[in-house]
Amino acid sequence: MKNGQISFLLGAAVLATGGFFGSIEAGILSDFNPALIAAVLFCASLICANREKKYVILDETATQAKQPQTEACGYRAKNIPIESLALFALCILSFFRISEFSRDYREPVGFALAGLALWTGYSVHFDDKLRRTLILISIPMMLYALYQRLVIFPELAPQLAGEARSRLESGRVFATFILPAQFSAYLAILAPIAMASKMTERGIFRIVAATALVGICFGFYLAGSLSGVLSAMIAFFVMNGITRRGFAVALMLAAVAVGIASARTDIFGGVNPISLRINTWFATIHGIADSLFFGHGTASFERLYMAKYWFSGADEVMHPHSWFLKTFFEYGIIGAVLWLVMAAGIFRSIHDRSFRAAGAAFLVATLLDVCDQSFTLRMLGTFLLGASLGGRKNCRKVE
Numbered sequence: 001m002k003n004g005q006i007s008f009l010l011g012a013a014v015l016a017t018g019g020f021f022g023s024i025e026a027g028i029l030s031d032f033n034p035a036l037i038a039a040v041l042f043c044a045s046l047i048c049a050n051r052e053k054k055y056v057i058l059d060e061t062a063t064q065a066k067q068p069q070t071e072a073c074g075y076r077a078k079n080i081p082i083e084s085l086a087l088f089a090l091c092i093l094s095f096f097r098i099s100e101f102s103r104d105y106r107e108p109v110g111f112a113l114a115g116l117a118l119w120t121g122y123s124v125h126f127d128d129k130l131r132r133t134l135i136l137i138s139i140p141m142m143l144y145a146l147y148q149r150l151v152i153f154p155e156l157a158p159q160l161a162g163e164a165r166s167r168l169e170s171g172r173v174f175a176t177f178i179l180p181a182q183f184s185a186y187l188a189i190l191a192p193i194a195m196a197s198k199m200t201e202r203g204i205f206r207i208v209a210a211t212a213l214v215g216i217c218f219g220f221y222l223a224g225s226l227s228g229v230l231s232a233m234i235a236f237f238v239m240n241g242i243t244r245r246g247f248a249v250a251l252m253l254a255a256v257a258v259g260i261a262s263a264r265t266d267i268f269g270g271v272n273p274i275s276l277r278i279n280t281w282f283a284t285i286h287g288i289a290d291s292l293f294f295g296h297g298t299a300s301f302e303r304l305y306m307a308k309y310w311f312s313g314a315d316e317v318m319h320p321h322s323w324f325l326k327t328f329f330e331y332g333i334i335g336a337v338l339w340l341v342m343a344a345g346i347f348r349s350i351h352d353r354s355f356r357a358a359g360a361a362f363l364v365a366t367l368l369d370v371c372d373q374s375f376t377l378r379m380l381g382t383f384l385l386g387a388s389l390g391g392r393k394n395c396r397k398v399e
Contacts, residue, residue: 004048008124009133011041015117015380016137018176018186029178032106035375039113042120042383049124081122081389086341087115087382093331093338099297107298110375117379118342121386127352130387131197132205135212138190142215145173145183149222170264172224182374184228185365187219189358189381191232192239195249196354220256224264227368229257231361238346239357277321277368279314284325288332295332323372342382349390359385 014021015038019031091111098105149171157168172180194216197209220229233253240246261267267274287296287309296304302318310316320326324343328336343363350356362381365371372378 002048004045004124005126005129007041007048008045008120008126009129011038011045011120012130012380012383013133013137014038014041015376015383016134016190017141018183018374018376019178020176022176029176031177031374031376035110035113035379038376038379039116042116045120045124080119081345081386083342083345083382083386083389084115084119084122086338087111087118090327090331090335090338090342091115093335094298097295097297097331099300104299106375110372110378113375114378114382117383118345118386121355121383122389123386125351125387127355127387131193131354134190135194135197135209138187138194138212139208139215141175141186142212142219145175145219145222148173148175170224171222173219173222177374177377179370179373180223181225181227181365181369182371182377184220184223184225185231185362185369185371186377186380187216187223188228188231188235188361188365189377189384191216192235192354192357192361193384195236195239217252217256220253221259221263224260225369226257226260227365229253229260230368231364234364235357235361238360239353273315275313276315279311280317280320281322281325283309283311283314284320284322284329288325288328291332293332293334295328295330295335298330301326301329319370319373321369323366326372345385345389350388351390352388355384356388359388 014034017034019029019034021034021037022029022031023033024030088111091108094108094111095105098108153168153171153173157165160168174180174183175186177183177186191213194209194213198206198213201209220232233250236249236253237246240249266272283305284301287301287304290296290308301320305318305320306316315321320329324336324339327339331338346356346360346363359381362371362377362385366378366381371381
């Protein structure tokens, strides 16, 4: 494999490990460092792509005529997709809206990293190898989640108190992420990729993909997040369409959702998390209306929500459980439009349907939960969205 291909696949592998290479900051796992590692690898991949001189473009007629090619081209046209430009613009906007109350520059850097990941996914492609890499990484991740449930949680729970203890006693795993919802979104992103590999691979890797798919379904149950299951349902409809296969997969995931709902007593008793989520969104929209055009500034939600907009019935949170609403709250209409430009990539021409389904799962998960707080998950989702974008050039090696 060439250097560009190696750095490309290594960057994707680092993102797929979540916070495995992260660090503990203020008692919480941070995956900012792994995101930076992946960004460096992606930059190396883009540099190799721009230096590539041994490929020529074939027109669509030649491709349709199935003319022989000596080698599949791994690189595209060198323009930056508009979705990446929107994320880079959000980075600039976020940087200039940093207030004296918050000097954390990770938010603008997070937008830049997501834009870089999307650009890399669009510009460089080794589709089959990328799918295999992500699936191979996902299996130890799911095994670690099972180890959490069976070994780590029972050992740690008696040593903790309060919310931390109740979280562990609930048994909802999060693997190398911060929250169960993020791990569930990670599984939703990988589910259509595993399904595509199961349908297209041959030999031993077909068995590996099928094993990963079963593990993903079990992982949904262990994570206990309905938003991840819903994201996966929508992703499979994006990949398969309104077909018998799509409904069959939806029924399977619905059975998983029923199992999750039956295991979570908080859904049917006490304070319903669904009503809390909806009320939190309404409170956030109230805050958006107060500064509709310019927003409240970077990292302003965690400072203003509880002080000004929270009401009885809404959740006491530091994040509105929606990336779009948080962006709208902090950056106003301009930020919301830029976010929608990025998300509109889901409607562009498709290069790879499994990657498009993974991108759809990511966007749905970020609309419903706090998935954007994970830097690696945000980069992985935008990376696969970029990999799904059409307009790819076909090329062959010049001898």
